[in-house]
Amino acid sequence: MIGFSNDWEFTPNWNEEFAKGNGEAESVRLPHTVKELPLHAIDEESYQLISGYRKHFRLPEEAKGKRCFLQFDAAAHIATVYVNGKELITHRSGYTAFRAEITDVASFDGDNLVTVRLDSTENPSIPPFGYVIDYLTYGGLYRPAYLDIREQDMIEDVFVYTPDTETAVVRVSLDKKTDISDEVLISVIDSEGNIVSQESGNAGGEIRLDCPGVRPWCPEDPALYTLRAEIPGGDKQEVSFGFRTAEFRKDGFYLNGNKIFLRGLNRHQSWPYVGYAAPRSMQIEDARIAKEELGLTAVRTSHYPQSHDFIEACDRMGLLVFTEFPGWQHLGDKGWKEQVIVNLKEMIGEYRNHPSIILWGVRINESLDDDELYSETNRIAHEMDPSRNTSGVRYLEKSSLLEDVYAFNDFSHTGNNPGAKPKSEVTTDISKGFLISEHNGHMFPTKSYDNWERRQEHALRHARVLNDSLIDGEHAGCFGWCMFDYPTHRDFGSGDRMCYHGVMDPFRNPKTAAALYSSQQDERPVLEISSSMDIGDYPAGNIGNIWAFTNGDEIRLYAHDRNKGDSPENFEYVGTYESKPYDKLWHSPVRIEDPVKHSWGGKAAVWRFDAVKDGEVIASRTLGGRADLRIEAIPSSLELKEGDTWDMAAVRIRITDPLGNVYPYAQLPVKLELTGEAELIGPDIITAEGGMCGTYIRTVGKAGKAELRISSNGLESVILTFNINR
Numbered sequence: 001m002i003g004f005s006n007d008w009e010f011t012p013n014w015n016e017e018f019a020k021g022n023g024e025a026e027s028v029r030l031p032h033t034v035k036e037l038p039l040h041a042i043d044e045e046s047y048q049l050i051s052g053y054r055k056h057f058r059l060p061e062e063a064k065g066k067r068c069f070l071q072f073d074a075a076a077h078i079a080t081v082y083v084n085g086k087e088l089i090t091h092r093s094g095y096t097a098f099r100a101e102i103t104d105v106a107s108f109d110g111d112n113l114v115t116v117r118l119d120s121t122e123n124p125s126i127p128p129f130g131y132v133i134d135y136l137t138y139g140g141l142y143r144p145a146y147l148d149i150r151e152q153d154m155i156e157d158v159f160v161y162t163p164d165t166e167t168a169v170v171r172v173s174l175d176k177k178t179d180i181s182d183e184v185l186i187s188v189i190d191s192e193g194n195i196v197s198q199e200s201g202n203a204g205g206e207i208r209l210d211c212p213g214v215r216p217w218c219p220e221d222p223a224l225y226t227l228r229a230e231i232p233g234g235d236k237q238e239v240s241f242g243f244r245t246a247e248f249r250k251d252g253f254y255l256n257g258n259k260i261f262l263r264g265l266n267r268h269q270s271w272p273y274v275g276y277a278a279p280r281s282m283q284i285e286d287a288r289i290a291k292e293e294l295g296l297t298a299v300r301t302s303h304y305p306q307s308h309d310f311i312e313a314c315d316r317m318g319l320l321v322f323t324e325f326p327g328w329q330h331l332g333d334k335g336w337k338e339q340v341i342v343n344l345k346e347m348i349g350e351y352r353n354h355p356s357i358i359l360w361g362v363r364i365n366e367s368l369d370d371d372e373l374y375s376e377t378n379r380i381a382h383e384m385d386p387s388r389n390t391s392g393v394r395y396l397e398k399s400s401l402l403e404d405v406y407a408f409n410d411f412s413h414t415g416n417n418p419g420a421k422p423k424s425e426v427t428t429d430i431s432k433g434f435l436i437s438e439h440n441g442h443m444f445p446t447k448s449y450d451n452w453e454r455r456q457e458h459a460l461r462h463a464r465v466l467n468d469s470l471i472d473g474e475h476a477g478c479f480g481w482c483m484f485d486y487p488t489h490r491d492f493g494s495g496d497r498m499c500y501h502g503v504m505d506p507f508r509n510p511k512t513a514a515a516l517y518s519s520q521q522d523e524r525p526v527l528e529i530s531s532s533m534d535i536g537d538y539p540a541g542n543i544g545n546i547w548a549f550t551n552g553d554e555i556r557l558y559a560h561d562r563n564k565g566d567s568p569e570n571f572e573y574v575g576t577y578e579s580k581p582y583d584k585l586w587h588s589p590v591r592i593e594d595p596v597k598h599s600w601g602g603k604a605a606v607w608r609f610d611a612v613k614d615g616e617v618i619a620s621r622t623l624g625g626r627a628d629l630r631i632e633a634i635p636s637s638l639e640l641k642e643g644d645t646w647d648m649a650a651v652r653i654r655i656t657d658p659l660g661n662v663y664p665y666a667q668l669p670v671k672l673e674l675t676g677e678a679e680l681i682g683p684d685i686i687t688a689e690g691g692m693c694g695t696y697i698r699t700v701g702k703a704g705k706a707e708l709r710i711s712s713n714g715l716e717s718v719i720l721t722f723n724i725n726r
């Protein structure tokens with residue numbers, strides 16, 4: 001496929017003259033948002049436009065005699081596509097891809113004009129609209145577009161599934177213009193390009209390929225293979241896939257027959273300022289954060305199918321995905337439900353080759369029972385994909401269980417009670433799979449600048465639910481709400497229309513709760529302390545118990561007189577702490593009982609916490625030592641790529657002490673100055689909220705360098721230099 005994301009024009013007000021190609025309009029590239037937005041207090045009306053996109057293009061020489069298609073990976077929310085004035089298609093979902101054949105309307109010699117009328121209003125005739133929604137549904141052609149040039153007789157679709165880890169079963173459908181046979185040749189190819197297995201068969205049926213000795217796809221070794229389908233002497237299509245089985249049983253989730261607990265979080269696909277419109281590198285970065293920083297084994301793409309760049313990254317990283325079609329609590333009329341079925345078919349048709357996807361959500365998130373609709377969604381899902389189980393997320397207990405897995409939003413934990421409800425209290429059929437699809441979230445919104453106690457309790461609530469969901473071996477997994485803070489409608493937010501439900505802030509900076517997740521993995525040492533050890537931030541100066549989030553076995557605590565300096569010999573041993581009450585977790589946080597003896601009027605100590613594993617110190621934190629602040633800047637990458645479309649880098653910015661501890665109350669203004677071949681996204685003066693903030697830069701069509709200076713009065717500036725490659 002050929003990139004089709006550059007050289008578009010945009011108008012926020014669709015009009016006939018624009019549609020005809022007349023007049024000037026803003027030059028844009030995809031992904032594009034119809035409106036750049038502030039960080040706080042977003043007016044959801046502001047992006048609900050009926051806007052227009054257009055692009056002049058010429059078909060390449062090689063297109064002559066072939067068939068041509070335009071593919072849009074996403075258009076939020078109702079898009080009508082015209083080419084050379086002819087209406088080709090109206091697509092009525094903002095979260096799935098669609099294509100329009102242009103062969104009969106395009107000129108193969110001269111200029112062509114494609115225009116898209118895009119309705120990004122909350123049109124009640126389609127999901128997720130019709131009532132309230134707890135997130136924003138930003139408008140735009142927010143994923144890439146492509147030109148696809150194909151043979152007259154072409155492969156329309158290829159689906160491969162693996163009933164066991166050494167067999168591929170392939171379904172191919174053809175779109176034929178002439179009277180050729182249905183024969184297709186299927187090859188399974190490994191990552192070195194070797195053909196592992198080959199079979200001929202007929203399109204329309206199933207073709208089995210034995211593939212002895214292939215590497216199964218699993219989190220530790222997410223081996224990918226290529227499946228090539230070809231019409232002998234004609235069209236060829238390739239898809240990436242993995243050999244794996246995914247099955248929810250009564251007692252949990254099994255990948256390739258091995259039980260794996262789904263330690264997950266929910267992800268919304270939004271970023272500050274650009275909403276949904278972030279390119280490939282940002283999608284991959286989110287998958288990396290989920291896997292490497294948060295140590296997750298699974299992600300739920302609440303509440304809609306997400307970018308293939310994100311899901312492909314999950315395929316490559318071995319992250320398991322629970323995905324679902326768009327919707328939020330509300331069910332509409334007959335026409336609306338017909339669109340639910342269209343959305344389901346589009347989602348499964350589009351995403352079913354991804355090995356990372358292990359479960360389909362075939363019920364509108366948290367909707368009431370509708371047996372007629374959901375019997376149909378289940379039937380279709382199993383027919384289109386015999387290899388995956390179905391589920392549907394509910395807040396209802398004992399609702400009608402038509403799916404294979406009961407996914408339950410367990411918001412029962414309120415601090416001093418069990419973290420999770422037992423399966424028998426929630427489901428009607430305990431022989432089926434069961435998981436927690438959401439917990440916490442609105443039950444305990446927590447900002448990065450909330451006080452230490454609150455951020456600690458936020459993390460502990462996640463710990464309790466996760467721990468208690470592991471107690472009885474009945475939960476297949478547990479997905480916390482949610483990865484990042486997100487903007488929302490007025491009906492839900494914290495006054496500034498934000499839901500502070502993330503374990504990270506919107507820039508992907510971690511709150512304390514992020515450390516609970518990070519500390520569950522064993523790839524790298526983790527140690528975060530839930531207090532700065534400053535008595536002035538606690539009632540009556542009483543810090544009480546604090547917690548270490550670590551994958552070490554125990555914490556050794558040392559303190560010293562702050563006048564003596566930071567060097568290790570000045571620390572005196574205080575005690576060793578190994579109380580790990582959440583013992584079902586991979587690594588319980590360690591409770592450090594009332595370590596601070598310092599009272600009001602006394603002199604504060606400097607504290608050093610050592611996390612010890614197998615007798616060795618694996619990580620250390622020194623708190624209270626230094627008051628001189630500095631700026632820490634963490635770019636997602638310093639290498640950007642211009643080409644088929646623009647690229648973007650995220651920069652996470654934190655105000656820390658010299659030992660790397662974030663100063664959460666350093667709500668300082670931060671100034672951003674960018675020079676060179678890139679552009680800043682969002683404002684150039686921002687505030688460190690909870691000592692943390694961020695920014696984004698985007699490429700502008702040129703190769704070269706860009707320099708970002710990050711400063712705050714009185715602090716030393718940080719300069720980042722980005723290379724923009726072509």
Ligand code: GAL
Nearest residue numbers: 134365366440441442443481
């Ligand atoms: C759930 C809902 C999520 C989010 C969450 C907040 O009910 O499915 O979208 O609103 O509550 O805790």
